[in-house]
Amino acid sequence: MNGMESTRRRFLKQAGAAGAMALAAGNAEGSGLTGVAGSGAQTSGAAPTPEDAKEVASREARMQWWREAKFGMFIHWGLYSVIGQHEWAKETEGVPIPQYELLAKNFHPQPNAARAWAQLAKRAGQRYMVMTTKHHEGFCNWDTKLTDYNAMQQGPGRDLVREYVDAARAEGLRVGFYYSLMDWHHPDGARSKTDEAARRRFVDYTHGLIRELMTNYGKIDVLWYDVDWPLTPDEWESEKMNAMVFELQPEIIVNNRNGLPGDFSTPEQHIEASEAGRAWETCMTLNDSWGFNRYDHAWKTPEVIVDNLATVSKGGGNYLLNIGPEPDGSIPPASVEVLETVGKWLETNGKAFYGTDRCNAGGNVNANYTRRGNTLYIHQHFWPGHTPAAEWLSFYQPEAVIAIGGLKPKALSARLLKTGQKVKFTQDEFSLRLTGLPIEAPDQPATVIEVECDGEPMVDHAAMRPLWPRYKVGISG
Numbered sequence: 001m002n003g004m005e006s007t008r009r010r011f012l013k014q015a016g017a018a019g020a021m022a023l024a025a026g027n028a029e030g031s032g033l034t035g036v037a038g039s040g041a042q043t044s045g046a047a048p049t050p051e052d053a054k055e056v057a058s059r060e061a062r063m064q065w066w067r068e069a070k071f072g073m074f075i076h077w078g079l080y081s082v083i084g085q086h087e088w089a090k091e092t093e094g095v096p097i098p099q100y101e102l103l104a105k106n107f108h109p110q111p112n113a114a115r116a117w118a119q120l121a122k123r124a125g126q127r128y129m130v131m132t133t134k135h136h137e138g139f140c141n142w143d144t145k146l147t148d149y150n151a152m153q154q155g156p157g158r159d160l161v162r163e164y165v166d167a168a169r170a171e172g173l174r175v176g177f178y179y180s181l182m183d184w185h186h187p188d189g190a191r192s193k194t195d196e197a198a199r200r201r202f203v204d205y206t207h208g209l210i211r212e213l214m215t216n217y218g219k220i221d222v223l224w225y226d227v228d229w230p231l232t233p234d235e236w237e238s239e240k241m242n243a244m245v246f247e248l249q250p251e252i253i254v255n256n257r258n259g260l261p262g263d264f265s266t267p268e269q270h271i272e273a274s275e276a277g278r279a280w281e282t283c284m285t286l287n288d289s290w291g292f293n294r295y296d297h298a299w300k301t302p303e304v305i306v307d308n309l310a311t312v313s314k315g316g317g318n319y320l321l322n323i324g325p326e327p328d329g330s331i332p333p334a335s336v337e338v339l340e341t342v343g344k345w346l347e348t349n350g351k352a353f354y355g356t357d358r359c360n361a362g363g364n365v366n367a368n369y370t371r372r373g374n375t376l377y378i379h380q381h382f383w384p385g386h387t388p389a390a391e392w393l394s395f396y397q398p399e400a401v402i403a404i405g406g407l408k409p410k411a412l413s414a415r416l417l418k419t420g421q422k423v424k425f426t427q428d429e430f431s432l433r434l435t436g437l438p439i440e441a442p443d444q445p446a447t448v449i450e451v452e453c454d455g456e457p458m459v460d461h462a463a464m465r466p467l468w469p470r471y472k473v474g475i476s477g
């Protein structure tokens with residue numbers, strides 16, 4: 001192993017160094033986002049060395065496209081899709097292996113199903129894709145030489161990972177591989193914990209599969225490990241695993257689910273910003289299931305998705321949103337509908353997301369915020385329209401007013417992203433009032449107003465609370 005690799009290995013162990021050196025500006029304080037997400041994001045006490053600084057720079061370079069991208073498509077597709085009751089069916093329903101294996105013979109996806117996924121991702125404004133190459137069930141979606149439990153030798157008769165990679169590249173999207181370390185099918189998948197010979201075989205098998213994935217498909221942009229049960233990082237030889245991955249794919253980024261911190265944290269089904277300087281990605285389902293679940297109709301609305309995307313961007317993270325294709329590879333129509341609506345909206349409003357910075361802006365039921373440099377984007381979900389209170393309060397007007405309490409610093413200009421229309425405003429130390437707005441919301445599912453400021457915008461209405469002039473309380477007469 002050369003010096004660079006050993007430094008990288010040491011660095012990957014010390015997520016804290018990245019946090020401490022915090023190249024990315026801003027923090028989550030006051031943004032309503034708290035805590036340190038994901039496993040393994042522990043802080044190292046060791047002072048950063050010049051090698052660490054180099055590693056931080058290398059990480060920043062490797063991750064630059066990803067930080068810009070913000071929005072990706074997750075794809076869960078495998079034998080479980082044939083059952084259509086979530087990807088955990090094997091375990092939660094206790095399906096015996098000989099039964100489950102029959103699925104492999106009866107998995108007959110249409111050729112190049114991934115093209116429609118990639119085209120949809122593109123239309124949805126997603127910039128990268130991450131597909132399950134092997135989920136917990138152990139079935140390999142590619143032409144592996146290490147087991148015949150694979151797409152080439154079973155029902156599909158083709159390399160589904162190859163089709164996916166080609167499809168993503170054809171749309172100019174970055175390519176990610178999900179890989180589950182946990183394996184419910186491999187004979188050593190559980191006993192590797194207590195039987196050293198089994199562990200040796202299983203770890204060799206696992207590293208071998210990952211080596212194939214990192215060797216046979218050209219440049220891969222993301223390696224997305226999942227569930228490291230039942231072994232510890234030492235037992236998985238995770239450092240060696242990552243070193244191999246970086247040797248084969250020097251520009252790749254890896255997540256934190258092989259028990260090491262990796263390049264980014266992975267809060268699942270919730271939004272939780274990591275500390276400043278630590279990259280993170282929320283992965284989330286569009287309904288409640290990752291794998292195709294024909295009975296799950298709990299679809300999230302476009303309103304929820306664009307609000308989540310704003311909350312994620314505000315915290316400096318990424319949003320990996322899942323589809324669970326049907327066994328033939330087609331995408332559930334409800335997913336297509338939501339993603340197309342979001343994508344259409346992003347055509348006008350993408351500016352408020354891609355490449356944005358962390359934003360110190362506290363919550364507001366009616367609006368969310370993102371920021372790029374000194375520009376604040378107000379994402380108004382609930383458009384105010386007209387308030388009868390305008391009859392008595394000059395603060396409001398017959399036309400719509402959007403008021404942001406606790407915005408600092410000074411606003412210089414404001415405009416609607418949808419129409420480009422300039423927006424008039426007044427501002428004092430307590431409030432920015434955007435006035436003369438149309439009664440009907442100019443855009444759906446949210447209207448974005450771009451406000452250029454003379455410094456980094458922050459929104460903290462609570463900070464103003466002690467400062468309001470309070471008076472005229474008393475008993476009259």
Ligand code: GLC
Nearest residue numbers: 076087088226227268283290
């Ligand atoms: C969990 C689930 C798995 C899913 C993953 C996505 O680890 O076990 O089914 O693939 O989350 O983040």
